Amino acid sequence: MSDKLHQNLAIIGHVDHGKSTLVGRLLYETGSVPEHVIEQHKEEAEEKGKGGFEFAYVMDNLAEERERGVTIDIAHQEFDTDEYNFTIVDCPGHRDFVKNMITGASQADNAVLVVAADDGVAPQTREHVFLARTLGINELIIGVNKMDLVDYEEGKYEEVKDEVTDLLNQVRFDTENASFIPISAFEGDNIAEASDNTGWYSGDTLLEALNDLPEVEPPTDAPLRLPIQDVYTISGIGTVPVGRIETGTMEPGNNVSFQPSDVGGEVKTVEMHHEEVPSAGPGDNVGFNVRGIGKDDIRRGDVCGPADDPPSVAETFQAQLVVMQHPSVITSGYTPVFHAHTAQVACTIESIDQKLDPSTGEVAEENPDFIQSGDAAIVTVRPQKPLSLEPSGEIPELGSFAVRDMGQTIAAGKVLEVNER
Amino acid sequence: MGKVAANMKIMPHSPEIDLDELQERLEASLPEGAQINGFERDDVAFGLVALLPTVIVADDAGGTEVVEDAFAEVEGVESVAVEDVGRI
Ligand SMILES: Nc1nc2c(ncn2[C@@H]2O[C@H](COP(=O)(O)OP(=O)(O)O)[C@@H](O)[C@H]2O)c(=O)[nH]1
Numbered sequence: 001m002s003d004k005l006h007q008n009l010a011i012i013g014h015v016d017h018g019k020s021t022l023v024g025r026l027l028y029e030t031g032s033v034p035e036h037v038i039e040q041h042k043e044e045a046e047e048k049g050k051g052g053f054e055f056a057y058v059m060d061n062l063a064e065e066r067e068r069g070v071t072i073d074i075a076h077q078e079f080d081t082d083e084y085n086f087t088i089v090d091c092p093g094h095r096d097f098v099k100n101m102i103t104g105a106s107q108a109d110n111a112v113l114v115v116a117a118d119d120g121v122a123p124q125t126r127e128h129v130f131l132a133r134t135l136g137i138n139e140l141i142i143g144v145n146k147m148d149l150v151d152y153e154e155g156k157y158e159e160v161k162d163e164v165t166d167l168l169n170q171v172r173f174d175t176e177n178a179s180f181i182p183i184s185a186f187e188g189d190n191i192a193e194a195s196d197n198t199g200w201y202s203g204d205t206l207l208e209a210l211n212d213l214p215e216v217e218p219p220t221d222a223p224l225r226l227p228i229q230d231v232y233t234i235s236g237i238g239t240v241p242v243g244r245i246e247t248g249t250m251e252p253g254n255n256v257s258f259q260p261s262d263v264g265g266e267v268k269t270v271e272m273h274h275e276e277v278p279s280a281g282p283g284d285n286v287g288f289n290v291r292g293i294g295k296d297d298i299r300r301g302d303v304c305g306p307a308d309d310p311p312s313v314a315e316t317f318q319a320q321l322v323v324m325q326h327p328s329v330i331t332s333g334y335t336p337v338f339h340a341h342t343a344q345v346a347c348t349i350e351s352i353d354q355k356l357d358p359s360t361g362e363v364a365e366e367n368p369d370f371i372q373s374g375d376a377a378i379v380t381v382r383p384q385k386p387l388s389l390e391p392s393g394e395i396p397e398l399g400s401f402a403v404r405d406m407g408q409t410i411a412a413g414k415v416l417e418v419n420e421r
Numbered sequence: 422m423g424k425v426a427a428n429m430k431i432m433p434h435s436p437e438i439d440l441d442e443l444q445e446r447l448e449a450s451l452p453e454g455a456q457i458n459g460f461e462r463d464d465v466a467f468g469l470v471a472l473l474p475t476v477i478v479a480d481d482a483g484g485t486e487v488v489e490d491a492f493a494e495v496e497g498v499e500s501v502a503v504e505d506v507g508r509i
Contacts (some may be wrong), residue, residue, distance in 0.1 A: 015480075020423065020508065066509040067424065067477070068458075076507060090508040092425045096484030100427065100506045230432050230500050234467045242432065242465060271466030287466025300500065342502075407486065 004085040007216055008107065012132060013114035014122035015093040018145040022114055022185040023077060023090055024059045029192040029207065032079040037061050055188070081211040091131075093124050095324045098131060098409045099339050099402040107397075108132075109216045110139045112206070113164070116146045117156050117182070121163045126374065129164075130322040131412060133171045136396045138217075140168075140178045141209050148184040152197040157182045170356060170376055171322065181206055222395045224248030225311060226286070226304040227341035228258070233295045241298060242287045243342065246397035248305070251279045256290060257310040258302045260386030264310075265290040301343030303388040303398065311388040311398070314381075315421035316350060321403065321413025322376045329370040335384065336405035341398060346384040354378040378416070389415050423480040426458070428473060428505040429488070431498055436468030438497045444472060447498075450491045454479060473504070480508060 011019045027033050041057050077088045089108055091101065111132050115125055132140060142164055150156040161180045168175050181190055182198050183206055189195035190205045204212065229243040241258075250256075250270055257264035270280050270288040280286045303311035323330060335348040356376040357364035371377045392399025392414040403411040433443055444460055451457060461473040476488055485503050492501045 015423075063509065092480045092484075092506055092508055093423070094481050094484060096486065097425065097480075097506055100485055100503045104503060104505050229502060232435065232467075232469065232499075234436065234469075237467050240467050240469075242469065274464040274466060274468070285463065285465055285471075287469060289467075409484070 004080060005083060005215055006085050006087070007109045007213065009086045009088050009210070010108035010111040010132070010137065011088055011090045011114065012111050012128035014116070014119070014124040017114045017116040017119065017122070018185045019090055019114050020063070021059065022112070022143060022145065023088055024062055025055065025185045025188060025191055026079055026088070027062070027077060028055055028058050029188070030079040030081070032077070033058050033062070037065065081207055083211050084213070086210065091128065095127055095409050098127070098324070098412050099404065101131060102400050102402045102412060103339060103341060108137060110141070110213050111137045113140055113142045114145050115142060115160055115164060117144050117150045117160055118146055120160050121167055126167060127324050129167055129173065130171050130376070133173050136392070138177060139213055140173065141206065142178060142180045143183045143185070143206060144180060145183050145185050147182045147189060147198065148187045152182070154200040179203070179209055181209060222247035223309040224250055224254070224256070224305050225390070225395060225398050226250065227343070227398070228298060228300055228302045228304060229342050230300060231295055231298055238289050239293050239295045240287045240289050241304065243285070243304070245280055245282050245284050245286060246341070247282055247395055249279050249281045250286065250288065255307040256304050257307045258298045258304050259311040259388045260313040261298045261302050263293060263297045264307050265292040301345070303341065312390055312418045313386050313421050314383055314389050314418045316380055316382045316419045317389055317415050318353070318378060318380050318417040319401070319413045319415050320376065320378050321411045323371055323373050323411045324409060325373050326410050329372045331370045336403050336410060338381070338383070338387070338401045338403055340387070340389055340401040343387055345387045347387070348382045348384065349379050350382045351380045352377055353380055386421065389418055391415050391417055423508045424477050425480045425506055426509050427476045427478060427485045427488070427503050429476055429485070429492070430502045430504050431472040431474070431492060432469065432500045433472070434497050434499045436470070440470060440472060443495070443497045446495045447472070447474065447492055450495050452487045452491050455488050477509070
């Protein structure tokens with residue numbers, strides 16, 4: 001482990017636009033390829049009488065090697081710049097993984113969006129940009145990749161840049177927090193060194209841009225929010241809710257409230273890794289017990305918070321969402337299942353308030369009759385059962401959701417406002 | 422199509438469940454196309470231990486859903502969650 005500041009970096013973009021190649025290139029250029037892969041290459045090169053360490057070799061062997069790994073570390077690769085230690089998450093392309101990324105444990109701080117110069121904005125480019133927006137990615141570095149395939153033409157680069165800028169506007173991503181770099185992950189242009197092939201470009205290389213990212217903001221000072229995953233009865237202890245703390249801290253003696261079940265009490269003990277702890281914070285998986293709470297008083301999907309600042313329960317809520325795929329059109333009255341933290345609740349889209357213009361991000365239509373795949377919209381939603389949620393502007397960890405229907409993820413979004421019951 | 426590693430978290434019904442046997446039942450329930458690369462264990466609290474399998478699935482339709490559904494049916498499983506996903 002290095003003592004540098006740490007960042008989680010998501011690599012996003014359409015399938016085949018070069019995400020894996022870019023990950024390999026970043027590892028290669030920063031000297032982060034595992035030692036034994038280099039050793040193995042040396043041996044093979046000696047046998048065959050070839051010299052030099054090739055990038056192609058890294059690509060072939062890293063994937064194979066990772067597939068055999070036994071822990072989740074196989075999906076998390078690391079490299080360092082002068083300032084930062086980065087952990088890379090190469091995001092799955094398919095939209096059915098969106099739910100996992102929304103309810104998952106680790107949050108990416110910033111992202112690199114890979115867009116192939118010869119293909120431009122493609123369906124997953126769109127979905128991933130919206131996801132990045134929903135998941136609260138702060139800064140986006142856009143690598144316009146495969147510049148070698150378009151003869152390093154500035155015109156082609158500008159074309160893709162305009163297309164992506166339109167897309168960012170559509171989801172209201174502040175383009176001031178986005179920077180564009182023409183790259184070739186395969187050839188290595190503008191990754192570690194400024195490329196002679198793009199004389200018309202005078203901006204940062206990718207590694208410079210990564211090194212210049214702002215420091216990750218410290219965790220919010222939001223109050224305790226602990227979505228309950230399971231509730232147990234443990235002999236000699238009593239009722240034990242279990243879950244992962246999203247924000248705030250929990251300590252014995254705290255007075256807590258569970259919403260929407262609307263019960264509460266005093267925390268007696270908090271355990272983590274089978275040991276009693278004086279305090280637990282964000283990211284900690286805990287079990288605890290609360291005076292006077294029975295097993296049937298609370299359930300999965302409840303959120304635990306301080307009694308004097310309890311989790312919000314939505315009578316209705318307003319949200320911004322993007323429709324990723326739907327066989328027909330979505331009209332008011334539609335009732336799919338919303339997945340947010342540990343809760344899964346059927347919710348009715350009560351009204352479609354605004355549809356957003358793809359090119360400007362401005363409101364294109366008030367109260368449209370319907371929305372369909374590819375549309376971004378502001379909607380008002382009524383949960384069919386009580387549901388605890390928070391505005392993403394206040395507590396982002398409790399403010400995003402995935403929408404599923406017919407076994408598919410059809411939309412993702414974030415909560416703008418909660419009208420409490 | 423690439424492959425995706427998912428870090429899943431299985432909570433048992435109670436602290437009394439035999440985790441070695443639970444692990445075997447989970448392996449046996451795995452749908453076609455998915456693969457378990459290994460199991461880790463996480464001591465949670467009050468004797469409860471979570472099983473954390475690393476499951477490899479294809480990066481295409483369905484995501485982790487089929488595996489989640491299969492695991493949820495296994496005897497002794499209280500809940501199934503996906504903690505983390507990433508392409509390998
Ligand atoms: N010519 C060229 N090919 C590239 C470049 N980056 C990636 N590729 C190729 O594009 C294909 C898809 O790349 P891959 O990294 O697997 O894409 P992913 O699905 O986004 O991870 C592979 O055949 C790569 O060799 C590039 O900069 N230039």
